[in-house]
Amino acid sequence: ETGVTQSPTHLIKTRGQQVTLRCSSQSGHNTVSWYQQALGQGPQFIFQYYREEENGRGNFPPRFSGLQFPNYSSELNVNALELDDSALYLCASSPGAAGGTEAFFGQGTRLTVV
Amino acid sequence: AQSVTQLGSHVSVSEGALVLLRCNYSSSVPPYLFWYVQYPNQGLQLLLKYTTGATLVKGINGFEAEFKKSETSFHLTKPSAHMSDAAEYFCAVSDHPNNAGNMLTFGGGTRLMVKP
Numbered sequence: 600e601t602g603v604t605q606s607p608t609h610l611i612k613t614r615g616q617q618v619t620l621r622c623s624s625q626s627g628h629n630t631v632s633w634y635q636q637a638l639g640q641g642p643q644f645i646f647q648y649y650r651e652e653e654n655g656r657g658n659f660p661p662r663f664s665g666l667q668f669p670n671y672s673s674e675l676n677v678n679a680l681e682l683d684d685s686a687l688y689l690c691a692s693s694p695g696a697a698g699g700t701e702a703f704f705g706q707g708t709r710l711t712v713v
Numbered sequence: 714a715q716s717v718t719q720l721g722s723h724v725s726v727s728e729g730a731l732v733l734l735r736c737n738y739s740s741s742v743p744p745y746l747f748w749y750v751q752y753p754n755q756g757l758q759l760l761l762k763y764t765t766g767a768t769l770v771k772g773i774n775g776f777e778a779e780f781k782k783s784e785t786s787f788h789l790t791k792p793s794a795h796m797s798d799a800a801e802y803f804c805a806v807s808d809h810p811n812n813a814g815n816m817l818t819f820g821g822g823t824r825l826m827v828k829p
Contacts, residue, residue: 634819640821641717641803643819644817665828689756696806696815698815699745699764699815700815701759704749706754
């Protein structure tokens with residue numbers, strides 16, 4: 600059973616550009632959540648997808664958008680990148696969206712905006 | 714809105730000593746509580762979680778935590794620290810009981826250092 604995989608592992612972008620990060624959920628998991636972890640801080644919830652529908656959103660602007668595919672893999676898109684978007688982006692999958700369900704995290708994508 | 718406070722951004726213990734990492738939360742409904750560990754350049758791994766039932770929860774690697782509703786706390790302990798326990802530890806809360814999502818609110822993290 601493969602775990603949660605994210606690609607790419609590292610990425611450097613220029614301010615104003617757009618970026619797409621990808622996440623393959625663990626087998627049997629229909630829920631994917633995305634988190635942003637700035638250096639030295641705890642992860643912050645961006646949004647969650649449950650069975651291809653957005654199921655909740657944190658305090659992030661609309662230029663952060665996402666998608667979940669029929670195989671439950673997911674993408675995070677960020678438009679008009681800003682320097683403060685530099686962070687580790689974590690994807691987590693879970694076998695459901697109910698509270699208390701364990702979330703399994705990928706290794707993350709380290710995004711640097713210059 | 715829910716929030717999590719981890720007292721002490723850095724904790725240093727000697728190998729073999731007791732580990733105590735503090736976590737206090739606020740939530741308007743009964744919470745689900747989690748402790749995750751993060752090693753350098755890696756994602757988060759679940760150590761343990763509290764959902765319902767017994768308030769003393771045992772996790773992996775000898776860690777345990779006790780849910781104290783009256784104190785709104787969920788402190789993490791381990792009787793004897795190992796060098797391999799050196800990592801960043803995050804406490805998290807979720808208070809969505811239905812399929813409204815298991816979105817987690819994390820604390821700021823505590824870096825545990827273990828001295829030989």
